[in-house]
Amino acid sequence: MTKTKISSSSTPATASLNAEQLKERIIRHLHATLGTDINKASPQAWWRATCAAINESVFDGLRTTQREHYQQDTRAVHYFSLEYLMGRLFSNNLHNLGLYQSAKQALAELGHDIADLEDQEEDMALGNGGLGRLAACFIDSLATMNLPAVGYGIHYEHGLFQQEFQAGRQIERPDSWREYGNPWEICRPESVQEISVYGYVETVYDLQGRMKKVWHPGRIIKGVPWDIPVVGYHGSSVNVLRLWESRASDFFNWDVFNSGGYVDASRENIEAETISKVLYPNDETEAGKELRLIQQYFFCSCSLKDIIRRYKRAHGDDWSKFPEQVVIQLNDTHPAVAIPELMRILVDRADMHWDEAWGICQQVFAYTNHTLLPEALESWSVRMFEKVLPRHLEIIYEINRRFLLEQVDVRWPGDNDKKRKLSIIEEGHEPMVRMGHLSVVGSFRVNGVAEVHSKLVQSDLFPEMVALWPEKFTNVTNGVTPRRWLKACNPRLSSMLDRLIGSDWPTDLKQLSKLAAHADDPKVQDDFMAIKQQNKADLAKVIQDLTGVAVDPAAIFDIQIKRLHEYKRQHLNLLHILALYRRILQNPDYDMVPRVFIFGAKAAPGYKLAKEIIYAINKVAEKINHDKRVKDRIKVVFMPNYRVTLAEKMIPAADVSEQISTAGKEASGTGNMKLALNGAITVGTLDGANIEIAEEVGEDNIAIFGLTVDEVKALRQSGYHSRDYYHNNPEIKAILDWLETDYFTPGKPGELAAIKHSLLEGGDPYLVLADFEGYQAAQQQIDGWYRDKAGWAKKAMMNTACVGKFTSDRSIQDYVDRVWQLTPCKVD
Ligand code: Z16
Structure with missing residues (x-):
């Protein structure tokens, strides 16, 4: 068992920053970044100036970490989650940089109580509850343990609603956490992606007479990445949480616009921007809404393309090292559509044979289950799936056909009852795609989040899958930072x-x-x-x-x-x-x-x-x-x-x-x-x-x-x-x-x-x-x-x-040992 060493005693590079130096930085940013002055600055301006001062250290760490990961060409984990419940980052970043005491003193000398400035920050509430907060604790531990990791998710304009009581009843109000800008995020226009939805699939034959599927999308949408630096505790690593914001694709709207359809074009803009507009507030019930499926696909597709772009920069078109470099952790089934999306990219776009592509997928994905509640288990109607992602539905059918033929029928010949239970497609008058089944079939490891829960995942939820692949299933008990x-x-x-x-x-x-x-x-x-x-x-x-x-x-x-x-x-x-x-x-x-x-x-x-x-x-x-x-x-x-x-x-x-x-x-x-x-x-x-x-x-x-x-x-x-x-x-x-x-x-x-x-x-x-x-x-x-x-x-x-x-450090060490097989990368 490899033990990840955390440099707990080593002092952070920034610890040498004293209150005097911080004061200089804060005042400089009050002038140069906020465009105001000490005698008239609002608490909000003081807070922003302090954030900018902190960011000088954060960005130092970010640069050196990214340079090191690039030079060492490290294996990395990619955490796919629809939710990150980050809370505030001000005191978290100060503590992790080892600057909290200096900042407190600096602000006091400038006439401000650090607690008052902390209260200027909105919570970053891009999650519902435990699952989203777990993701936030995990990325803190990953950075602290110097493990190469990227968190991927959605840059919601509105996070979880704000709650008020009126005469004792809950009223929901929109959460606008970044109405006036968020000091912790960096927009990366150079890494924009384009993704497709809707449309139809055409079967064509190439010059050798080989059948090919061509997806003619109905719409193209732009994904704009926002990076949030994740500062490890007293370590040197600063990882990234990359959140995608949807925009209308310039490319797609050009024709409509030129043909005088200005209003139509702006309606399409609005529809595209709707994708990352708001977090769904249901923690353990699946609404089955089309927009939710599009959200899931949007961020998975953007993230996979981002991963592949980075991989190709180092390895060109040689896919053989991909599973050595990349592991993707699916935080529940919410991002499970990444499995058919990677298959589509490999088979349709990279012209790879199905078996080779499937071999890669099955080495890359791992799936964490967070609930046994039947109402929380995701399934999508085949009808809607086909409308939104016609090519992906075909791919899921093919994954399922081979799974039932090569696994289920070999193990239980002629047993239709087993096939019905295990099929990724649930038959019935409204056939459904079962995302849990897809996740288990497409992953090399499946874990529950506490001992008893992992046992129940195996005994009650997926017993037949366990019979097929006993070594796939494991436990990683949750933790907190x-x-x-x-x-x-x-x-x-x-x-x-x-x-x-x-x-x-x-x-x-x-x-x-x-x-x-x-x-x-x-x-x-x-x-x-x-x-x-x-x-x-x-x-x-x-x-x-x-x-x-x-x-x-x-x-x-x-x-x-x-x-x-x-x-x-x-x-x-x-x-x-x-x-x-x-x-x-x-x-x-x-x-x-x-x-x-x-x-x-x-x-x-x-x-x-x-x-x-x-x-x-x-x-x-x-x-x-x-x-x-x-x-x-x-x-x-x-x-x-x-x-x-x-x-x-x-x-x-x-x-x-x-x-x-x-x-x-x-x-x-x-x-x-x-x-x-x-x-x-x-x-x-x-x-x-x-x-x-x-x-x-x-x-x-x-x-x-x-x-x-x-x-x-x-x-x-x-x-x-x-x-x-x-x-x-x-x-x-x-x-x-x-x-x-x-x-x-x-x-x-x-x-x-x-x-x-x-x-x-x-x-x-x-x-x-x-x-x-x-x-x-x-x-x-x-x-x-x-x-x-x-x-x-x-x-x-x-x-x-x-x-x-x-501690979530122990959880992460368990993931490293039982799932990810990662090695830490020390950054100076
Ligand atoms: C969630 O927060 C959880 C499960 C789920 O299916 C959906 C959401 Cl949004 C929670 C579990 O209820 C909780 O027991 C667990 O500790 C947490 O996920 C993190 O694993």
Whole structure:
């Protein structure tokens, strides 16, 4: 096993920059780049000038990295993802360059608080949730570990919508993150690509009588690349995230324009520019929309052409080295159309024989699966596919024909049932292209994102594929970058760790285990909890500002932050809050440690029940927060517009981490890792990476409850009747009936009834009622644990100490060893 060495102790070349030099740079850019002066510059101008000052160092690193990769002609990984949830880059770049302290001092001397300038930046929210944030953590680790890598994606004009609440209901507003320009991106007009869609396929014969397919496209669209430098931590590598923006092709519109069709030409412009206009806000449902397929194809085609252009610069028309130089990681099936696109380029454009081309494809692509939810598995109607990509449909048919003939029929001769199951084309009255099947057939490796999930991918999703190719399947458990999710977001805890265990932990997170030796030391416990207390006080201010609710930092801060989904069960959390409230009303002396229940979640705009759950939480919050009888034992807050930047403020302040999905449904989770890393104690089911977190921290330091994956299956087998729980548990019955009254929505009974109906008439598809009793017991256990101050401090510290496994550096090392076979390239 090759171990990638990270130069954690080596000081970055830029570390020598002191505050004085930075001040000079900032003022120079205030003058020369922003065209303003120190006495009249706005905070925005100061922020931009500082970004420009930082970029001098960033671009230095970018140049040397690209020169080195070019000279060494290194193998590189190409990460294909429709989503990158980057958040802000200002403090991230400063930290990774080792310039944060100098910049803070420089700005202070110029009369500015660095935190105020940080707030000038919009989040770069080009993703929905876990999958997009994972991509962002991965490109941070790749740069930090000096691995040659390019991230490819779409330069959306509008990222994930901004969320507001109006009378408790979610309202979506457009996100315009780069309305006034983004200082971190560089446009590269010299690398523009042109791509085709629509049209028809003609069969022609060449002079030797060989059949050829010629695609006559209906439209040509230009892809303009924007590069975002990705700065590795204290290393020397600066990699690139290359995002494609769609434009109308000048070439194509010329004729229309000249023949007087100015209006038609500008309509086509608008249509072309629509492709990269907006990120689809559905995290785990496939809408099957034509524009989405075009988005996927647009960025895959641009990216492949970009890769091939770079390859040809070094190797000309000799394709034999291509699989040695190029590996492409498909982040879910969203970019799977890259497989037939590479086949088209090789067979139709490079005149390669099918077998040779297919041999290359199968050595180049690897596929990561992120979900088992049936509604999230992508499939495209053959009809629409043929309209948008007629030649690609033919290629997929040919891939499928050979697969069924040469693999499936050889293994299971004459077995039509197996063929039906394994076919890339799902037959039926509306035939569909199954993108998961295509991804498995076209890739040399397939991985899930946590141990239990990878097992289920093999046993439940693709068992026949495993029978054909057992060695194709593997696991890579997710991870998160400790640079953003501990060092930058929790500076108090970071300095304490530096003092206690040394400063190597950001690139060697297993070092955190040294903290365990101090977990019984009362002095260290006090320091640790004092930091938590200060972080909670900071968050309390943010809560006050955003929601108007006053919360006490002495209460338990219980946090559930993730997309809103039935399977994630925010409504289970809500039912428990209602149970506590009811107990308080029934027994005014009900004894509980005061708790603040904090939610952050966006619902997909078309997901009705998810929006009803948000509304219900907001209405219940309003009632409880104003009820004097509660005596502040419970507060409920729903933070509006949850996003990376808000997560960075919430996670360091969490005492309790809610990870309560139905077992078997959450592929991994990554918020669970960030919260444990910052000393929160998990209340969780045995699902996704929770299982591995429990293994690492030990059962004393986590509150596990609920059905296991096997128990969920058994219960469903034997027939699950949610009504039994309603009738047999008086607390459950009382709470659900309460939701139907107008208690929380005065004068409007029934407004919150949707939750009750989904749990009873709807059959409770995610077994909320089955897990309720276990959940409330786990919450009682938390309440008991918190009363023992030293005991809690130890548990919290043990969480930080024991989760070193979940650095994204380890995930990337696993990809290197199990999938990519890359070697680091040190850059001076
Ligand atoms: C997503 O964020 C995830 C899966 C998916 O199919 C689509 C989207 Cl947008 C999430 C999983 O739900 C989560 O468990 C996992 O940790 C994350 O992907 C990264 O693997």
